[in-house]
Amino acid sequence: MSDAEVDADRATVALRAAKNGAAVAADSFRTDLTVEAKNGKTDVVTQVDRDAQQTVIETVRDAYPEDPIVGEEEGALKEVPESGPAWIVDPIDGTNNYVDGTRAFGTAVAAVVDGEPVGAAFDCPALSDTYRVGPKGPFRNDEPLSVSDCNDPEVATVCPTFWWDFDQRDRYAAATREVVKRFGDMRRFGCAQLELAMVATGALEGAMTDMAINSWDSVAGVQLIRAAGGVVTDLEGDRWRHDSTGLVASNGAIHDELLAAARAIEG
Template identity: 60%
Template sequence: MDTADRASVARRAAEAGATVANERFRTRHDVEQKTEKTDVVTQADRDAQAAVIEVLREACPEDAVVGEEDDELKRVPESGPAWIVDPIDGTNNYVRGMRVWGTAVAAVLDGQPVAGASDFPALNDRYWTDGETTYRNGDRVTVSTKTDPEACVVTPTMWWDFDARGQYGRACQALADRFGDLRRMGCAQAELAAVADGSLDGVVTNLRAFPWDTVAGVAMIRAAGGRVTDLAGDRWRHDSVGLVASNGRIHDTLLEAAREIDES
């Protein structure tokens, strides 16, 4: 299967999961907590993941699947093909009836992203990449061309536990000191897609992000002309500490801000 085929499978799988989730959007949900009060899951998450995996198993029955829910793998294999699934990224938004959530599916080979798709049905936006170009609703998109940080909009992404809220405060302060404005969507894949299409200029966290929250969006940003690194400025991987994603033009300034988050 070539990369174009994997991109097509990712699109079909993301659409299948998003369709299941959207059918239950703004209906009653029994919400379960995972490890934190803001880390929640619903039966819709599980059923959407099952719909995604059904598509993947039909197309690529031997490939590994890394998924947020249930018993799927939790680590990305370093060799061979694999798929990374987030059935509902932004579950907190989803259960509150907010529209910013979606289903994300990424294809990786030997640990490197080669294609991906993120489907946001409540926003009527579908993103995908074949590793060379990124599309939104069929139209090619690219990162923004802004070079002045004071004219840029950026976001602190992921979520800091209650015992690390000082880091969240420092992230917001470091960004506010350098950039024109901040946004926080509560859905990492939506934030990364927004960098890919130029709606946002940068995304940053000092945390080690889960692959299902990030890999599809990272692939989109790179294919759209952007840059994604770890806190040291090295090329980001699914197991990197920190994630700094930008249009490339403001990356050094975003890195400066990111490195202040851990300072006490």
């Protein structure tokens, strides 16, 4: 990824905002939390999610007071503007993990201009890992990121990422079937941004879904993968955008097989 594709100032603010939001989450991790359901039994939220989002918003607005902010919780927009700058926030990606005391969660912040990311950060406080794109290339902590060079699907590890709800479990079953029959192994961590970040580090060769995905669950991780040399497309094989249907993310070498697996979910 060239420096021309990164706005160093916005990338720096994204990193600061993600760290500040993650610190709020870390302060209450493994404490007695009040958990509320939003749109289903497995779609949950806590007051910590709201507090972390507010902290992120305040950090961003200190630097860019006029920019619109898109976020998962109330108090933020739900759609990414087609033009101009904006920020995309997931205060706690992996809330179910967070509630259960599992370390796989974090705060994601992406800066976009005209819908395209120009800087992103994902901070996982319980794992002591911070992923970022910009001001210079992609990093986990101080380690430069690069996708895996594995080109054999039969030794590749793939994640059927995001969440198929109870009325879509046939598609969830189809996704896992396609992964286990085509690839060497399967992982799932319950935190979409972490799963995408793991593709960027080479810990996974790919992650895929056939669904349309919320921008706060995806944009930061997608930029990490692309900056690390990977490929992210929609189900048609076209370049993925925040409003695409389906997300197929890979190291590039196994992308055709992963795309075929994602397309096969609906038969």
